[in-house]
Amino acid sequence: MTAVSRRRLLGTGALTAAAGAAMAASPAAASARGRAAAASADVVVVGAGLSGLTAARDLVAAGRSVIVLEARDRPGGRVYGLPLGDGTTSEGGAEFIGPTQDRIAALTADMGVATFPTHNAGKNVYYRNGKRSLYATDGILGAVPPDWGVVDLQIALTSLNSMAKEVPVGEPWKAAKAEEWDSQTFHTWSRTHSLSSGARFLMDAFVSSTLSVRSRDVSLLYVLHYIAAAGNAGSPGNVDRLINTKGGAQETRFAGGSEQVPIRLAARLGDRVRYNAPVRSVVTGDGGVTVTADGITVTARRVVVAMSPAIAGKIEFTPGLPASRAQLMQRYPMGSIAKFVAVYETPFWRADGLTGQAVSDSGAIDATFDNSPADGSRGILMGFLNQTNIRRLDAAPPEQVRAAGLDAFGKLFGSKALSPVRTAFQRWDNEVWSGGGPVGIAPPGVLSDFGTALRAPCGPVHWAGTETSDFWTGYMDGAVRSGERVAREVHAAL
Numbered sequence: 001m002t003a004v005s006r007r008r009l010l011g012t013g014a015l016t017a018a019a020g021a022a023m024a025a026s027p028a029a030a031s032a033r034g035r036a037a038a039a040s041a042d043v044v045v046v047g048a049g050l051s052g053l054t055a056a057r058d059l060v061a062a063g064r065s066v067i068v069l070e071a072r073d074r075p076g077g078r079v080y081g082l083p084l085g086d087g088t089t090s091e092g093g094a095e096f097i098g099p100t101q102d103r104i105a106a107l108t109a110d111m112g113v114a115t116f117p118t119h120n121a122g123k124n125v126y127y128r129n130g131k132r133s134l135y136a137t138d139g140i141l142g143a144v145p146p147d148w149g150v151v152d153l154q155i156a157l158t159s160l161n162s163m164a165k166e167v168p169v170g171e172p173w174k175a176a177k178a179e180e181w182d183s184q185t186f187h188t189w190s191r192t193h194s195l196s197s198g199a200r201f202l203m204d205a206f207v208s209s210t211l212s213v214r215s216r217d218v219s220l221l222y223v224l225h226y227i228a229a230a231g232n233a234g235s236p237g238n239v240d241r242l243i244n245t246k247g248g249a250q251e252t253r254f255a256g257g258s259e260q261v262p263i264r265l266a267a268r269l270g271d272r273v274r275y276n277a278p279v280r281s282v283v284t285g286d287g288g289v290t291v292t293a294d295g296i297t298v299t300a301r302r303v304v305v306a307m308s309p310a311i312a313g314k315i316e317f318t319p320g321l322p323a324s325r326a327q328l329m330q331r332y333p334m335g336s337i338a339k340f341v342a343v344y345e346t347p348f349w350r351a352d353g354l355t356g357q358a359v360s361d362s363g364a365i366d367a368t369f370d371n372s373p374a375d376g377s378r379g380i381l382m383g384f385l386n387q388t389n390i391r392r393l394d395a396a397p398p399e400q401v402r403a404a405g406l407d408a409f410g411k412l413f414g415s416k417a418l419s420p421v422r423t424a425f426q427r428w429d430n431e432v433w434s435g436g437g438p439v440g441i442a443p444p445g446v447l448s449d450f451g452t453a454l455r456a457p458c459g460p461v462h463w464a465g466t467e468t469s470d471f472w473t474g475y476m477d478g479a480v481r482s483g484e485r486v487a488r489e490v491h492a493a494l
């Protein structure tokens with residue numbers, strides 16, 4: 001049956017069915033009969049990450065019928081509770097929120113999920129050139145570790161903040177100097193604006209800790225926009241808000257784990273959300289779309305594709321998308337990131353006067369945080385493996401990853417770190433439905449030449465995902481903002 005005839009068979013009346021009455025067939029019943037289920041709705045949302053779920057929430061609230069198709073067997077996408085093997089979880093993906101991230105904060109409150117401050121009392125650890133040192137973060141440098149290059153670094157960071165002010169949030173390609181800034185990598189700029197090896201190391205660490213790519217991989221314009229986007233309409237973005245715990249994007253955590261937010265939001269949407277339904281194709285025609293996933297085909301008037309451009313590129317669109325969008329999806333790669341987690345009977349580093357936060361230039365882990373629960377009833381250390389470290393461990397068996405992770409924790413926090421109760425590990429670069437993380441990035445030239453295709457609808461195909469956000473692109477807040485924006489866009493178009 002062709003897409004068009006299938007939709008005609010279902011009839012247009014079903015397309016305007018009231019919210020809550022979206023289901024036209026049971027996939028379980030259909031698969032029992034050995035064929036795909038068929039359903040229809042006003043809007044089909046592809047992806048049950050925060051962006052897709054938020055879009056669905058708002059469209060349902062506006063009276064539209066919605067079906068969400070999710071490839072995985074769970075909601076949340078890059079927000080994920082990593083099982084620790086004892087019935088509990090620790091965040092394997094997104095974890096922190098901070099000031100000016102108003103939309104994720106509002107959603108969190110609406111879902112009834114409590115928050116608490118990230119543990120930040122004590123000193124941070126800085127490990128560089130084989131030397132471990134401790135530093136306080138309440139001085140004028142904030143989270144920036146003291147290094148020989150720190151004056152150099154401060155001058156460069158001041159320049160970055162002032163350049164970022166010239167980048168229109170959500171439309172970096174409109175910056176007066178877009179051509180110049182998008183014709184170089186962040187590495188090129190940082191080498192000409194910082195002379196000391198310490199400053200260069202910290203500039204690279206800034207990019208790898210926020211984007212999990214090397215500074216040579218990413219456009220200067222993209223980084224400037226990332227800085228500009230780290231705020232809201234009332235507070236322009238700046239570097240401090242990206243890197244700081246207190247007053248920055250790492251300030252706050254979620255009781256019970258960040259995954260509680262998408263889990264509860266998906267539960268509110270009920271059986272509108274279909275899991276284990278990877279969308280393979282979107283066919284546009286006859287005033288609507290036919291979206292085919294494993295086990296179910298949905299006809300709708302509009303489709304929202306709510307994921308990173310790179311992962312959207314796995315879907316086959318017929319007729320083909322405009323070249324600008326098709327090529328954008330080829331040019332917006334994901335960063336490479338993983339998290340290693342170790343559980344201890346107590347957060348022993350706190351007694352040693354440490355925050356649990358560290359920056360390191362060697363070993364498997366380059367940055368750490370205290371992931372213990374709010375009541376400190378047990379200790380959890382989390383270490384990020386940036387792009388370089390995770391690639392080194394690409395083919396490593398689990399016991400080698402575990403040994404490398406513990407070795408790094410031991411170097412940063414002492415011998416007690418070598419004897420955890422248990423460990424867990426989550427890498428994102430080999431996750432089929434994420435392809436990496438935390439965010440898609442733009443190499444030079446992409447924002448200037450293809451940036452407008454990030455959000456521009458292609459007929460009845462609309463785009464969401466944190467990568468399409470104006471403020472806090474790359475973050476949960478950006479995902480929520482993008483879902484809210486696309487819901488308004490689709491509702492107005494229907």
Ligand SMILES: Cc1cc2nc3c(=O)[nH]c(=O)nc-3n(C[C@H](O)[C@H](O)[C@H](O)COP(=O)(O)OP(=O)(O)OC[C@H]3O[C@@H](n4cnc5c(N)ncnc54)[C@H](O)[C@@H]3O)c2cc1C
Nearest residue numbers: 047049050051071077078094095096279437465466475476
């Ligand atoms: C390790 C890590 C740490 C992070 N830390 C933070 C943090 O501390 N704070 C913060 O704010 N952000 C953080 N982020 C970023 C944050 O997770 C993302 O910005 C946000 O979750 C993106 O949401 P999204 O809805 O845009 O995309 P996603 O979460 O990627 O959702 C897309 C969904 O689409 C599904 N999908 C993909 N293809 C298909 C298909 N063909 N058919 C059906 N479904 C499909 C996916 O399974 C997924 O559920 C982190 C990310 C990672 C990976």
